[in-house]
Amino acid sequence: MGPVKTVAGRGLPLIIDDIDTDRIVPARFLRCVTFDGIGKFAFYDERYYSDGTPKNFPMNEPVYEGASVILAGKNFGCGSSREHAPQSLRRAGFNAVIAESFAEIFFGNSLTIGLVCATMPGSAIAEISNGLKENTESEIILSVDACTVEFRGKKYPFRIPETARNALINGSYDLLAELLRNNKKVTEAAKMLPY
């Protein structure tokens, strides 16, 4: 897991608010002790009827096959804390989500595995998403460094907390090594606690 400075890939428009983690990966697929293989369950019930026939859902459209950047509305990833959600997106080939806002736990879980969550105004997301429909082959290019999204020659600014941006650029989004380095301070803090 190295630095994540740029993400480039074709887009998948899922322009709706409050896409919850049960939609991203239904609970029955959490019956597992490893994340291996969870990629195939991403948006499973949005993609298939119970008899397995495909639904009318962007991920099923051939033009969006191989897309790696999700475009969504407000509060993406709301609901449960299941890291299975970003893990399934990651393993299904997505490297970034652009949304109007993100649920907090989802955002943190995504950052830890280097999945970029970029916040943009709805109007800009709508513009890109409309452009996508005509130009599904055009790449969306996110520069984490510059905080810009580039699509068909036009640049849009995006927002990301400075802490997350630094972590992605430096490749330090997996915090464990640093947490372990502070071991002495942790011991002291534990001793100081009144309980």
Place this chain on the structure above:
Amino acid sequence: MPKTLYQKVWEKHSVARLENGQTQLFIGAHLLHEVTSPQAFALLREMGRNVAYPERTFAVCDHIIPTGLIKRPLKDDLAEEMLCALENNTRKENITFFSPDKSYGVIHIVMPEHGIIRPGMTIACGDSHTATHGAFGAVAFGIGTSQVRDVLATQTVGVSPLKTRRILINGNLSKGVAAKDVILKVISVLGVNGGIGYAYEFDGPVIRSMSMEERMTICNMAIEGGARVGYINPDETTFAYLKGLPYSPQGDEWHKQLTYWKSIATDSGAEFDDEVTFDVTELKPIVTWGITPAMALPVDGKIPIPESALEKEAVEYMKVKPGASVLGTKIDVVFIGSCTNGRIEDLRAAAAVVNGRRIAPNIRTLVVPGSVQVKNMAEKEGLDRVFKEAGFDWREPGCSMCLAMNDDKLKGDELSVSTSNRNFKGRQGSATGRTALASPVTAAASALEGAIADPRKYI
């Protein structure tokens, strides 16, 4: 300078500032369940490390556990594998495990009833409803599996501080209107994303007069309003609840701790980033009609005309008609339980509604006590008989049909009135299943009528 509880607890538990600017926060108690921990233990083992503070780590198996009699191996191989993983991991690491042959139940019910959750603590768990424990004046939040690994390895986690919003609940609750209705109202006004970036402090006379069970219902659903943390300042109600619990301090230690607990309450004059006031005197029982907890209405309300794409999707998915009354909508299932409303007071309230009455024909009902302790208490009080005589299915503890990771599932497009916390598409185990969230008394009244019902006429 006057401070909020959130600020005080944060400062007490801050270990270091991380290179990315986040805070390394010490976790007073780490709670584990079988769904979000096995991968974390595997990662820990790959690194050749052990759990840093096993005495601050507590586990229970709740999501996949059957609510019939438990026979090992479990019928579902995948569930058995998850339970075995938790048993092995906790045994190897000397972690307290409330096993299915002992005092188990839903993690957010078991831990408080043992006195593991106390004021001024930081609590983390790989579960979004960890917010529940804020009811004790703890700062409690859900984390993902990678962070579960971090806490196992270091008892710390990297986090950024939240802003604070005080939510004052004024007025008086009418009969038949519950804590669940209050929090559903708050969410429907502030929105499911209104709390992003905030910790919610709930206060005001209505909150102050609530029992610990009611406070847990309120804080439990802070996350449904987008707030990762919800809390209530500890007071005499909190201290009385904690007195004498297995993990509560005793003797001199009790007095020492009590001083700390009192000291961490929000100071008068502390500043909040935002403040919102509700008067709940006119509040009616609430039910949800759509696919987010904010799509909620008074039980005598009418389905709104959908505006957003999401609302249109909700109308279609829920098979409701804009302008139609919610009251009287035929239902198929009633589920009473979960970390939101599976506590003894919830069962007492629901039992009082059904006492001496019969459920409607052709509906399925599940009453799932939140824990063995809740179940035993209820049976001692005869609540199980009240439910059974009314025709309810009285089950063993677990998360059950809140998220349907065991056999308790909706079938097809069944409509369930549920006391749980999420009405997301597919949440209750069927990809086309439908959920109306409500309080225990509304769920009980709806079971009697076989349709969404107003509980006030039974109270």
